[in-house]
Amino acid sequence: MMHAIQEELGFVPHEAMQRIADALNxxxxxxxxxxxxxxxxxxxxPGCHVLKLxxxxxxxxxxxxxxxxxxxxxxxxAMGETSADGELTVxxxxxxxxxxxxxAVQLDGKVHGRVSSQRLDALLLQAKEQKTNGTGx
Amino acid sequence: MTTIIYVPRDSAALSLGANEVAxxxxxxxxxxxxxxxxxxxxxxxxxxxxxxxxxxxxxxxIAYGPVEAxxxxxxxxxxxxxxxxxxxxxxxxxxxxxxxxxxRLTFARVGVTDPISTEEYTEHDGCxxxxxxxxxxxxxxxxxxxxxxxxxxxxxxxxxxxxxRTVLGTSADQKYVACNADEGDSGTFSDRMIMExxxxxxxxxxxxxxxxVGATEGYIYLRSEYPDARLVLTTAIERARxxxxxxxxxxxxxxxxxxxxxxxxxSYVCGEETAMLESxxxxxxxxRAKPPLPALEGLWGKPTLVNNVMTLAAVPFIVDKGGExxxxxxxxxxxxxxxxxxxxxxxxxxxxxxxLGTTIxxxxxxxxxGSASGRPIRAIQVGGPLGxxxxxxxxxxxxxxxxxxxxxxxLGHGGIVVFDDTVDMAKMARYAFxxxxxxxxxxxxxxxxxxxxxxxxVDRLVAGKNRLADEALLRxxxxxxxxxxxxxxxxxxxxxxxxxxxxxxxxxEKA
Ligand SMILES: Cc1cc2nc3c(=O)[nH]c(=O)nc-3n(C[C@H](O)[C@H](O)[C@H](O)COP(=O)(O)O)c2cc1C
Ligand code: SF4
Ligand code: FES
Numbered sequence: 268m269m270h271a272i273q274e275e276l277g278f279v280p281h282e283a284m285q286r287i288a289d290a291l292n293x294x295x296x297x298x299x300x301x302x303x304x305x306x307x308x309x310x311x312x313p314g315c316h317v318l319k320l321x322x323x324x325x326x327x328x329x330x331x332x333x334x335x336x337x338x339x340x341x342x343x344x345a346m347g348e349t350s351a352d353g354e355l356t357v358x359x360x361x362x363x364x365x366x367x368x369x370x371a372v373q374l375d376g377k378v379h380g381r382v383s384s385q386r387l388d389a390l391l392l393q394a395k396e397q398k399t400n401g402t403g404x
Numbered sequence: 405m406t407t408i409i410y411v412p413r414d415s416a417a418l419s420l421g422a423n424e425v426a427x428x429x430x431x432x433x434x435x436x437x438x439x440x441x442x443x444x445x446x447x448x449x450x451x452x453x454x455x456x457x458x459x460x461x462x463x464x465x466i467a468y469g470p471v472e473a474x475x476x477x478x479x480x481x482x483x484x485x486x487x488x489x490x491x492x493x494x495x496x497x498x499x500x501x502x503x504x505x506x507x508r509l510t511f512a513r514v515g516v517t518d519p520i521s522t523e524e525y526t527e528h529d530g531c532x533x534x535x536x537x538x539x540x541x542x543x544x545x546x547x548x549x550x551x552x553x554x555x556x557x558x559x560x561x562x563x564x565x566x567x568x569r570t571v572l573g574t575s576a577d578q579k580y581v582a583c584n585a586d587e588g589d590s591g592t593f594s595d596r597m598i599m600e601x602x603x604x605x606x607x608x609x610x611x612x613x614x615x616x617v618g619a620t621e622g623y624i625y626l627r628s629e630y631p632d633a634r635l636v637l638t639t640a641i642e643r644a645r646x647x648x649x650x651x652x653x654x655x656x657x658x659x660x661x662x663x664x665x666x667x668x669x670x671s672y673v674c675g676e677e678t679a680m681l682e683s684x685x686x687x688x689x690x691x692r693a694k695p696p697l698p699a700l701e702g703l704w705g706k707p708t709l710v711n712n713v714m715t716l717a718a719v720p721f722i723v724d725k726g727g728e729x730x731x732x733x734x735x736x737x738x739x740x741x742x743x744x745x746x747x748x749x750x751x752x753x754x755x756x757x758x759x760l761g762t763t764i765x766x767x768x769x770x771x772x773x774g775s776a777s778g779r780p781i782r783a784i785q786v787g788g789p790l791g792x793x794x795x796x797x798x799x800x801x802x803x804x805x806x807x808x809x810x811x812x813x814x815l816g817h818g819g820i821v822v823f824d825d826t827v828d829m830a831k832m833a834r835y836a837f838x839x840x841x842x843x844x845x846x847x848x849x850x851x852x853x854x855x856x857x858x859x860x861x862v863d864r865l866v867a868g869k870n871r872l873a874d875e876a877l878l879r880x881x882x883x884x885x886x887x888x889x890x891x892x893x894x895x896x897x898x899x900x901x902x903x904x905x906x907x908x909x910x911x912x913e914k915a
Contacts, residue, residue, distance in 0.1 A: 307669035327832075360629065362589070366592070367753030376631065
């Protein structure tokens with residue numbers, strides 16, 4: 268159920284917690300416990316684009332830290348934060364199962380492998396352009 | 405004449421643009437009025453060559469790679485349809501040394517067939533195990549698994565047959581098979597590749613397990629990081645039901661077994677079996693104390709067989725060809741094959757299924773081709789985030805359960821993460837504590853609090869103000885974690901930490 272709400276809204280708002288609790292016959296605290304326990308669930312709305320950077324060992328071996336620094340410097344979103352313009356949220360993820368093609372990232376749900384700083388810039392640019400075109404049509 | 409072209413849909417291939425390659429194939433074929441049938445297969449496991457495109461010719465399947473969408477027009481110009489020459493042409497897929505040197509039992513079909521085609525599955529020996537199992541007594545199936553020597557591939561390496569015996573020996577109105585597809589270890593992706601590349605072999609393995617232990621319901625606990633695997637499995641389950649491979653009447657036998665998927669939500673410790681069961685029941689994935697064993701009291705208090713994806717996917721071969729045929733591979737008490745996964749700073753990363761006991765050096769150099777950066781390989785981590793870091797002097801160790809334990813490591817799920825000589829091992833030790841702190845389920849104080857202390861102590865040790873005392877403190881802390889943790893999250897975090905410290909002491913003395 269929480270998966271479905273997050274898929275729909277991008278996050279599970281505080282207001283929804285009571286309704287989930289009622290539906291499951293749980294206490295509100297139980298729902299809160301589950302939501303905050305799992306990394307996947309957000310309780311605040313994310314930016315327009317969500318970039319999940321893999322922080323696990325294999326990606327570290329191929330420079331994921333440099334990638335993290337690059338995103339913070341160039342795109343204004345440090346790990347766990349949303350950029351000031353609300354464009355980009357960067358979240359950590361621990362292995363995407365793409366470790367033979369490290370470093371790996373997931374941008375708006377799509378996984379990319381062997382991501383250099385340049386490739387990431389191109390991907391972000393492309394995502395922004397698609398969004399602009401998408402709303403126009 | 406129709407030309408058949410294969411472009412993988414494996415998510416590793418997709419991460420390098422396989423969908424764009426597939427689109428280009430369709431576009432270019434149409435522009436040239438060529439009759440092309442595009443098949444989206446699994447990956448052959450040569451992930452550094454993705455996107456690996458194959459074309460069926462009179463000579464057999466010819467491989468091209470790594471192909472990008474922009475190469476496709478040129479490939480057609482070079483006569484792709486008849487296996488024409490091109491800079492990206494690799495030759496006959498089957499003859500490629502990297503594949504030829506492998507012993508593919510579990511991965512026999514992956515990359516070869518269309519993963520969701522039930523026809524191709526049957527044509528390539530699919531369902532043979534299930535057929536035989538339906539004609540066997542539950543006890544006979546269990547004994548075949550015992551004879552195969554198959555051990556749990558999820559990490560702990562517990563003999564599968566013995567666990568099956570335990571569940572068979574229980575009496576209950578309902579039993580379950582729970583497939584652990586949480587695959588949280590960094591450096592591993594074999595579960596993902598089989599679920600995306602040959603989902604029916606897992607479903608068949610689960611159905612056989614159900615028949616063997618007397619369970620009629622199965623659950624796959626799938627990590628949320630694997631949306632593509634979810635799509636493939638969902639389709640495969642529907643088609644398997646229509647084909648009578650799942651459902652209330654398995655192959656017309658009157659016996660029942662069905663499978664459901666449940667998604668995780670990004671928690672490493674939910675891969676621990678009791679936490680997984682909690683999560684499957686919709687709760688916070690917190691580790692339960694054992695006993696009771698899940699085999700006796702698992703899902704909703706009922707006897708539950710918990711096995712990893714790789715364990716269950718090995719079963720159809722074992723039941724079809726006999727336990728001895730599987731046990732003919734491997735060494736000592738590490739029998740059969742293992743789909744090893746080469747990851748991190750490796751030139752030829754991917755999946756290699758070979759007999760257990762293959763040495764680390766063979767895997768790293770014969771298959772892996774050395775580091776991706778071209779620099780010397782300085783360290784590897786085998787067996788995920790709770791596995792030991794090993795230096796070059798240990799590379800001749802056979803990568804089996806016993807030999808790795810003997811050098812202070814563990815095999816885990818068979819992932820090997822490679823680091824070149826730019827790695828800072830003190831940083832990796834610090835990360836091991838950090839990861840433990842992030843993922844701890846919170847039940848045990850040493851794991852929850854000790855891991856945070858661990859990060860601080862590593863920082864102090866590296867700062868070097870009071871080295872001897874800080875090292876003693878670190879070792880003490882590790883002792884506490886080892887002895888006072890309920891599960892391997894806290895219990896094994898000392899392994900990467902101390903192996904880094906013991907094998908690479910210089911990295912902790914930089915200040
Ligand atoms: C922290 C932790 C994480 C684990 N993660 C996984 C996992 O992702 N997949 C898995 O199959 N087993 C995992 N295990 C091992 C399981 O607890 C269990 O041993 C396994 O699923 C049993 O199946 P097997 O006997 O077929 O290996 C993990 C264990 C621990 C302590
Ligand atoms: S060792 Fe850590 S993860 Fe395991 S039960 Fe204890 S607190 Fe939970
Ligand atoms: S460690 Fe980053 S994808 Fe596995």
